[in-house]
Amino acid sequence: MSTEKLIIFDTTMRDGEQSPGASMTRDEKLRIARQLERMRVDVIEAGFPASSNGDFEAVRAVAGAIRESIVAGLCRANDKDIQRGIDALKDAKGPWRIHIFLATSPLHMAKKLRMTPEQVFEQARLSVRYAKNACPDVEFSPEDASRSEPDFLCRVLEAVIKEGATTINIPDTVGYAVPEQFGEMILNLRKRIPNSDKAVWSVHCHNDLGMAVANSLAAVRIGGARQIECTVNGLGERAGNTSLEEVVMAVRTRKDFFNLVTNIDTTQIVPASRLVSQITGFVVQPNKAVVGANAFAHASGIHQDGVLKARETYEIMTAEDVGWSANKIVLGKLSGRNAFRQRLKELGVELDNEDGYNKAFQRFKDLADKKAEIFDEDLLALVAQEAGATGDEEWGLVSMRQGSGTSEKPFASLVLRAKSSEIKAESKGDGPVDATFKAIEGVAKSGAELLLYSVNAVTQGTESQGEVTVRLAKGGRIVNGVGADTDIIVASAKAYISALNKLASKVERLNPQYQL
Ligand code: KIV
Ligand code: ZN
Numbered sequence: 336m337s338t339e340k341l342i343i344f345d346t347t348m349r350d351g352e353q354s355p356g357a358s359m360t361r362d363e364k365l366r367i368a369r370q371l372e373r374m375r376v377d378v379i380e381a382g383f384p385a386s387s388n389g390d391f392e393a394v395r396a397v398a399g400a401i402r403e404s405i406v407a408g409l410c411r412a413n414d415k416d417i418q419r420g421i422d423a424l425k426d427a428k429g430p431w432r433i434h435i436f437l438a439t440s441p442l443h444m445a446k447k448l449r450m451t452p453e454q455v456f457e458q459a460r461l462s463v464r465y466a467k468n469a470c471p472d473v474e475f476s477p478e479d480a481s482r483s484e485p486d487f488l489c490r491v492l493e494a495v496i497k498e499g500a501t502t503i504n505i506p507d508t509v510g511y512a513v514p515e516q517f518g519e520m521i522l523n524l525r526k527r528i529p530n531s532d533k534a535v536w537s538v539h540c541h542n543d544l545g546m547a548v549a550n551s552l553a554a555v556r557i558g559g560a561r562q563i564e565c566t567v568n569g570l571g572e573r574a575g576n577t578s579l580e581e582v583v584m585a586v587r588t589r590k591d592f593f594n595l596v597t598n599i600d601t602t603q604i605v606p607a608s609r610l611v612s613q614i615t616g617f618v619v620q621p622n623k624a625v626v627g628a629n630a631f632a633h634a635s636g637i638h639q640d641g642v643l644k645a646r647e648t649y650e651i652m653t654a655e656d657v658g659w660s661a662n663k664i665v666l667g668k669l670s671g672r673n674a675f676r677q678r679l680k681e682l683g684v685e686l687d688n689e690d691g692y693n694k695a696f697q698r699f700k701d702l703a704d705k706k707a708e709i710f711d712e713d714l715l716a717l718v719a720q721e722a723g724a725t726g727d728e729e730w731g732l733v734s735m736r737q738g739s740g741t742s743e744k745p746f747a748s749l750v751l752r753a754k755s756s757e758i759k760a761e762s763k764g765d766g767p768v769d770a771t772f773k774a775i776e777g778v779a780k781s782g783a784e785l786l787l788y789s790v791n792a793v794t795q796g797t798e799s800q801g802e803v804t805v806r807l808a809k810g811g812r813i814v815n816g817v818g819a820d821t822d823i824i825v826a827s828a829k830a831y832i833s834a835l836n837k838l839a840s841k842v843e844r845l846n847p848q849y850q851l
Pocket of ligand 1: 350409436476478479506507508509539541847
């Protein structure tokens with residue numbers, strides 16, 4: 336039996352972006368898109384162009400920068416949304432796709448759409464017809480398919496394929512499916528729909544019951560799906576989506592079982608994971624398969640002994656296969672500009688202009704003064720902040736000093752940049768982080784609620800940089816800020832300021848699934 340290809344459709348920048356606080360700017364999307372292209376993802380869903388002018392511009396920018404992967408934009412099933420998608424994508428450098436969705440479950444049709452099944456049927460057909468006039472590559476998703484009536488689903492899908500839909504994507508929108516049943520559902524749809532062979536069958540699973548990857552793989556193995564929609568680190572609404580790294584490595588490691596190949600350059604998986612985590616502020620749990628810090632760490636003596644004797648005793652894939660650079664010391668205090676730039680290139684990092692490289696190099700020198708050994712992870716943390724900066728942020732950190740101890744009340748004293756002026760901010764607090772946040776808040780007066788504070792070491796050892804995530808909520812919006820420094824209090828201040836800047840950047844965005 337010949338080996339078939341499994342198409343990898345990444346929706347980190349669309350469904351992933353719907354996680355609270357994970358929204359991305361145009362430049363952040365460009366950086367992620369370049370990394371996805373480097374990883375040889377087949378389809379990159381860059382966003383939902385009708386959700387905001389900002390996302391329209393982001394999708395347009397991604398389409399204008401990506402040559403190899405297909406760039407897709409999500410649209411609700413109406414002409415206005417679809418036209419917005421076409422406008423964002425039509426000047427693409429490479430191939431592009433319009434992805435239309437419309438709910439087909441009785442619950443969604445009655446309660447969310449307030450439409451009859453006949454109206455949904457008509458709207459599905461007409462929307463695909465509209466898109467097809469402008470774009471040969473049209474994907475259709477019947478939202479909440481796993482809770483839809485099979486007969487109705489078959490009617491709708493047959494009709495949209497007749498209108499020219501080239502990919503049919505079956506979403507398990509609320510993570511309700513179980514593997515065997517979901518696999519059989521895909522198989523039955525393919526068997527029952529007379530023109531099913533005219534489309535590629537795809538699945539899009541959510542992880543509410545922790546089965547998104549299992550459901551996707553069952554759809555492939557039992558149902559014959561040949562496209563999986565997934566996200567880096569499994570980011571996505573609620574409990575997230577199918578994790579890209581897990582399906583790709585499952586199919587590769589168990590090729591004997593799946594008899595499928597993907598296009599993915601797996602050595603780009605860990606860099607992609609780091610980049611997405613740094614940009615969104617969603618930290619990867621240490622025991623996460625493939626990309627978690629412990630995924631290849633063998634703590635127990637028995638395992639270590641086994642791995643040293645023969646790697647295969649306890650490892651089914653190597654750390655190098657997925658792009659762990661084994662904590663290589665790459666640069667130090669004496670490294671020059673060229674070596675720095677060369678290593679960034681090897682890591683697949685491109686900064687937008689010369690000024691960006693100069694600033695990043697200066698920060699690298701500052702870091703090398705504090706830390707003798709600079710690892711790849713340090714470089715990635717450092718440039719993540721540089722690349723994310725636009726230069727016209729509301730707030731910046733000029734300098735700071737703080738103190739704490741067993742017999743004194745912790746305090747923080749900072750100098751902040753507010754547009755072009757500098758402001759002093761001081762406060763005491765329950766601890767140095769609390770004092771720092773109170774001092775910043777004392778001048779910024781954002782009134783935001785702190786939802787999450789977390790610190791992670793970028794590399795091992797006490798001289799590692801700390802990477803801090805701060806999640807703030809205000810007026811219904813949630814944002815994540817990330818900061819890295821060898822001093823975790825400074826990292827905390829940077830993270831808080833980054834979150835404040837995101838709150839200040841008034842991004843108004845619709846969630847595609849909550850509005851009509
Ligand atoms: O979960 C879902 O149903 C979706 C669709 C828009 C594909 O994200
Ligand atoms: Zn989804």
